[in-house]
Amino acid sequence: MSPSDVDDLVSRARDAEPRAVARLISLVEDASPQLRSVAAALAPYSGRARVIGLTGPPGVGKSTSTSALVTSLRRQGKRVGVLAVDPSSPFSGGALLGDRIRMQEHATDRGVFIRSMATRGHLGGLSWATPQALRVLDAAGFDVVLIETVGVGQSEVDVVSLADTTVVLLAPGMGDGIQAAKAGILEIADLFVVNKADRDGAEATVRDLKNMVAMARRGVGGTSWRQPIVRTIASEMDGVEEVVAALDKHHDWLTSYGELEQRRDRRARAEVEAIALESVRASFAGPGEDVLADLAKRVASGELxxxxxxxxxxxxxxxx
Amino acid sequence: MSPSDVDDLVSRARDAEPRAVARLISLVEDASPQLRSVAAALAPYSGRARVIGLTGPPGVGKSTSTSALVTSLRRQGKRVGVLAVDPSSPFSGGALLGDRIRMQEHATDRGVFIRSMATRGHLGGLSWATPQALRVLDAAGFDVVLIETVGVGQSEVDVVSLADTTVVLLAPGMGDGIQAAKAGILEIADLFVVNKADRDGAEATVRDLKNMVAMARRGVGGTSWRQPIVRTIASEMDGVEEVVAALDKHHDWLTSYGELEQRRDRRARAEVEAIALESVRASFAGPGEDVLADLAKRVASGELxxxxxxxxxxxxxxxx
Structure with a gap:
């Protein structure tokens, strides 16, 4: 594939041609030889999409909520990309694939592009390919990119490093789960959504969250962001407009206080660092393989x- | 702390002084300035401990099983180290700490050393400190080191890279869990333990595993290892001696076929690679911080x- 083919592909992706978008994501996802020329061709068009991360423990209805958000954003005429990141644990296996079927209602909508990505690679929970896929969707002119990831291990922390706004989804009846999760989710959430709000215990979950947020805000200045808590029944679209409104409010706050730029600088920093580390790692496995094997033997024997x-x-x- | 202080600490750790062991682990865990001199002082004493990894999904009784194994190995007069690795997910939080209380029965036994380690850092599920803590226990003369980790995310794969023998724990009533997990656990397990074997469904779980193992062995040569399946009720010490016997058998197999050396070379390789990547990463954050910040800004703006x-x-x- 020549550089002009890559330019052509980027141009077709920007015309919202789904196959061109898919092909570009494949090129970055498979670390193809064209990866660098694709990255270079995308760079001038980057930084326009709003990036929203959704995370939460299994069973809270993440896919349903993502799908409902897509529906709501489409009603506003926005083009929406979805990156659904599955942690590739041997113990979670194919269980998540079933959920993804709920997203199929958007399959024929040209204004929506959905891609499932397995986490893999050496550098933590989120696939190193996810930021590159995000760049493709951004350059292709999607107004909003939703990155959905299940909250196990490192991935819910990594999604924050990519997103402008991070939504933490919870549901009633998680028992002591919220208690245990307190410290962690407070740090990463810009917005809480209590889904399945018609179920027993929803009010208690909202109350717990309110207390958490209030406690954490003690001594915090007046321009800081107060994490809203929105109730939804995503399967019935209940409360979803309110989530979109809260997302808009957070975006306004981000831009008013220079925080958006800071977050995007941080994102770029993490991305550059991850690519650099991956290229160093690849050099150990490639040209440095004999060197590393020899060093490993000497370490195993206790010599070094x-x-x-x-x-x-x-x-x-x-x-x- | 001078080099001679480090030597003194290593010497006291080798005399089974628990506080010296704990201090050495803290020095490697906190990446203290003494880390390198500690590593150098430990190297000549490494490679003697048998390293056993235990993993499995939440709720199978990993801590109880680890504790039962410790009891059984102590009856044989072996000194046992335990590294309990907690994934630091905001959604698992403190839930695992309660389990650890079960290990307290060994707290006053000088022949047992237990350390909980939170996973953290940038290089995947297992803390980069875990291999170093393993080196401390190895050099301190522990005969067996058990590394226990909950099977979420990447950590159950990483534990394999450290262990001579990997035990996968399962329990009845996990529903479709085993089906979904098939491919993953077959690859990493040297030994299956079905705990809570008095519960309904235990026989079905054992049968499923047997079929899995038989299927996977089709066309495999005669000197390859056939993964045993052992039933236990760890809380009553039922079947635990059989697990220890199976572990011994696997160790014999490892040494007979040169596989032990290969696994330990692989372990050293992964360790050296992880340390090298961490030092490269640290150089980005330290001396290279301004360079990286500038590059990140140019990437965020689309210039690069x-x-x-x-x-x-x-x-x-x-x-x-």
Whole structure:
């Protein structure tokens, strides 16, 4: 594929041609030889999409909520991309695929693009390909990109590093779950959604969250963001407009206080760092394989300690 | 702390002094300035402990099983170290701490050393500190080190990279869980334990596993390892001796076929690689912070693509 083919593909993606978008994501996802020319072709068109992360423990209705948000954003005429990130744990297996079927109602809508991505790779919960897929959707002119990830392990923290706004979904009846999760979710949430709000215990969940938010805000200044708590029944579209309104409000807050720029700088920083580390790692496995194998043998035998071995490995990194 | 203090600490740890062991683990866990001299002092004593990984989905009784294994190994006069690795997900929070209380029966036994480690850091599920803590326990003369981790995300895969033998724990009544998990657990398990074997469905779980193992072995050579399936009721010590016997058998197999050396070379390789990547990452955050911040700004503005930025970052890595 020549550079002009890549430019053509980017141009067709910007004309909302779904196959061009899909092809570009595949090129970045598979780390194809064209990856770098694709990245270069996308760069000038980046930074326009609003990026919203959705996370929460299993069973709260994340896919249903994502689908409902898509419906609501489409009513406003917005083009919406969805990246559904599955953690590839041997213990979660295919269970999540079933959920994704709920998203099918948007399958024929050209204004919606949905991609499931398995997490993989060496650098934590979110696939290193996810930020690149986000770049494709951004450059292709999607107004909003929703990144949905199940809250297990590192991925719910990583989604925050990509998103302008992070929505934490909860549901009633999670028992001590919220208590246990307190510290973690307070840090990452810009917005709480209590889904399945018609179920027993919904009010208690909302009350717990309110107390949490109030406690955390003690001594916090007046321009800081107060995390809203929105009740939804996503399967019936109940409360979904309110979520969209809260998202808009958060976006206004982000832009008013320079926080959007800061978050996007942080995102770019994490992305550049991850790519750099991946390229260093690849150089260990490729040209440095013999060196590393030899160092590993000497560490295993006790001749060398692993830190001294690592220093030698780093000293031999080849420059790009 | 001078080099001779470190040597003194290592010597006291080798005399089974628990406080010296704990101090050494803290030094490696906190990435203290002494980390490198500790690593160097430990190296000559490494490679003696048998390393056993225990993993499985939540609720199968991992802590109870670990505790029962400790009891059984202590009856054989073996010194046992336990590293209990908690994934630091905001959604699992403190829930695992309660389980750890079950391990308290060994708290006053000098032949047992238990340490809980939170996963953290940028390089996947298992803390990069876990291999270093393992080195401390190994050098301190523990005969067996058990590494217990809950099977969510990447950690159950990472534990395999550290262990000589990996035990996958399951329990009856996990529904479709085993079906979904098939591919993943077959790859990582050297030994299956079906705990809570007095419960309904235990026989069905054992039968499913047997079929899985038989299917996977089609066409496999005669010297390959056949994963045993052991039933236990860990809370009553039922079947635990059988687990220890199966572990011994696997250890014999590992040594007979040169597989132990290969696994330990792989472990050292992963360890050296992780330390090297962490030191590269640290150089981005330290001396390279301004460079990275500038590159990130240019990526965020669309002036530069993230791959080109990463190349510049790697080109500037300072040599140790």
């Amino acid at each position: 300690d692993p830190y001294a071995a690592a220093d030698r490995l780093v000293a031999g990194i080849s420059r790009p | 693509d993230p791959y080109a930025a990463a190349d510049r970052l790697v080109a500037g890595i300072s040599r140790p």
